[in-house]
Amino acid sequence: xxxxxxELKIDAxxxxxxxxxxxxxxxxxxxxxxxxxxxRFPEAENDLSFLPSQTVLELGKKExxxxxxxxxxxxxxxxxxxxxxxxxxxxQIIQKIKHEDKPEGKPxxxxxxxxxLADPPWRYEFSETMSREIENNYPTMDLEAIKQLAIPxxxxxxxxxxxxxxxxxxxxxxxxxxxxTYRTCAVWDKERIGMGYWFRIQHELLLVGLKGxxxxxxxxxxxxxxxxxxxxxxxxxxxxxxEMIERMFPEGKYLELFARSNREGWTSWGNxx
Ligand SMILES: C[S@@+](CC[C@H](N)C(=O)[O-])C[C@H]1O[C@@H](n2cnc3c(N)ncnc32)[C@H](O)[C@@H]1O
Numbered sequence: 001x002x003x004x005x006x007e008l009k010i011d012a013x014x015x016x017x018x019x020x021x022x023x024x025x026x027x028x029x030x031x032x033x034x035x036x037x038x039x040r041f042p043e044a045e046n047d048l049s050f051l052p053s054q055t056v057l058e059l060g061k062k063e064x065x066x067x068x069x070x071x072x073x074x075x076x077x078x079x080x081x082x083x084x085x086x087x088x089x090x091x092q093i094i095q096k097i098k099h100e101d102k103p104e105g106k107p108x109x110x111x112x113x114x115x116x117l118a119d120p121p122w123r124y125e126f127s128e129t130m131s132r133e134i135e136n137n138y139p140t141m142d143l144e145a146i147k148q149l150a151i152p153x154x155x156x157x158x159x160x161x162x163x164x165x166x167x168x169x170x171x172x173x174x175x176x177x178x179x180x181t182y183r184t185c186a187v188w189d190k191e192r193i194g195m196g197y198w199f200r201i202q203h204e205l206l207l208v209g210l211k212g213x214x215x216x217x218x219x220x221x222x223x224x225x226x227x228x229x230x231x232x233x234x235x236x237x238x239x240x241x242x243e244m245i246e247r248m249f250p251e252g253k254y255l256e257l258f259a260r261s262n263r264e265g266w267t268s269w270g271n272x273x
Contacts, residue, residue, distance in 0.1 A: 026053050026054070026057065027053050029053075029057060029060075030053035030054075030056040030057050031053075033056055033057065033059070033060040034051070034056050037056070037059065037060075037068075037072075051075065051079075051085055052084065052085075052086070054086075054087050055075075055085050055086055055087055055089075055090065058087040058090045058091075059071065059072075059090060064090060064094060067093070067094045070093065071090055071093050071094065074089070074093045075089060075090070075093075088136075091136055092136060106269070106270075106271055108149065108150060108151070108152055108257075108269060109152060109255065109267050109269050110152070111152060111253075111267070112152050112153065112154045112253070113152055113153060113154065113157065113252075113253045113254065113255035113267065114153065114154040114156060114157040114158065114214060114249075114252055114253050115157070115158055115160075115214075115245060115249045115252030115253065115254045115255070116151065116153055116157060116158070116159045116160070116254075116255045116256075116257065117159075117160045117161075117241070117242075117245060117254070117255070117256045117257070118159065118160070118161045118162070118256070118257040118258060119161075119162040119235070119237060119256075119257070119258045119259075120141065120146050120161070120162075120171075120174065120257070120258055121134070121138055121139065121140045121141050121146075121258060122134075122140060122141075122143075122146075122163070122164065122167045122170065123140035123141060123142060123143070124140075124166070134234075134235070137234045137235065138235070138271075138272065139271070143170050143173070143174070146174050147173060147174050147177035147178075148177070149178070149257075151178045151179070151257070152255070153178070153179065153180075153211055154211075154212075154253070155211065155212045156211065156212035156213050156214045157180075157210075157211045157212065157214050158208065158209070158210055158211075158214045158249065158252075159175060159178065159180045159207075159208070159209040159210075159211070160206055160207070160208055160241075160245060161174065161175055161206070161207045161209065162204055162205070162206055162207075162237060163204070163205050163207055164201070164204055164205075165196075165199075165201055165203065165204070165205065168205060168207075171205070171207055172207070175207060175209040176209075178209075179211050180209030180210060180211045181209055181210055181211070182207060182208075182209050183208045183209060183210045184208045184225075185205050185206060185207045185208060185225070186205070186206040186208070186224075186225040186226070186227055187203050187204070187205055187206070187225060187226055187227070188203055188204045188205075188206060188227045188229065188237070188238065188241075189202065189203055189226055189227065189228045189229075190202050190203060190204070190229070190230065190231040191228060191229070191230045191231070192230060192231055194231070204237075206227070206241070214249075217247075217248040217249065221247050221248050221250070222248070223244050223247070223248060227240065227241065227244070236260070242263055242266070246265070254266040254267065255267045255268075255269065256268045256269065256270075257269055257270065258270045259272075259273050260272045260273060261273065
């Protein structure tokens with residue numbers, strides 16, 4: 001039977017069963033990708049044949065292809081245990097591989113810095129859901145491990161550190177352990193309500209700590225303490241904050257801790273840069 005005829009029959013059968021067009025399209029795309037996967041990984045054929053369509057489509061995504069040789073056996077293992085491999089499993093397996101590639105303990109940069117921006121990977125012991133959500137994106141750190149980092153700060157320096165609302169107390173502990181004294185904070189208004197247990201959280205705090213006597217911004221460079229900027233992808237902070245810091249402290253020797261991207265004029269440290 002020609003492919004077009006076959007597709008017409010599938011469409012007719014789907015219509016008779018009351019299936020949505022989008023479902024049929026998804027199944028068709030999954031069927032075609034399933035076929036190419038079977039060719040690449042013949043040994044996994046039996047397991048692939050009952051992977052849900054959405055899982056197969058996730059495997060087919062460009063960014064996931066490089067990890068298939070490790071992902072397929074892990075899914076196979078899950079299936080062998082009688083569990084249904086999901087899209088979420090694929091994400092978790094890939095995250096694990098990425099984290100293993102970049103072990104913890106990357107040395108902090110040499111040199112000394114006087115304007116330091118930090119966005120620590122806080123761990124949420126009290127909330128399994130929140131921890132899992134974060135751990136799916138990047139590894140978190142134990143509070144003591146964050147406190148013990150030997151921050152390469154000059155004797156006179158300013159620290160700007162992101163803390164989520166529930167982590168305020170821990171944030172202050174870290175700030176002190178790193179040799180800074182709390183001075184003030186700004187608030188990032190994410191302009192859209194999020195999840196939360198006490199409040200539906202829409203903000204994050206940017207604590208400011210001082211070590212020694214680093215000068216405060218000149219009056220014309222003192223900016224509003226409310227940063228209005230929409231949420232980006234998971235944990236991503238607004239880019240405007242770099243511009244604010246550069247304006248507030250134009251003479252700074254800038255260091256970003258736990259960075260996920262590089263910025264000209266800054267030293268960026270973190271396991272993803
Ligand atoms: C909250 S995110 C930073 C987000 C970043 N500010 C942004 O705007 O995209 C924390 C970062 O710390 C990294 N990280 C976790 N454990 C680390 C470790 N032991 N050493 C270095 N970086 C680590 C995570 O992988 C993640 O990139």
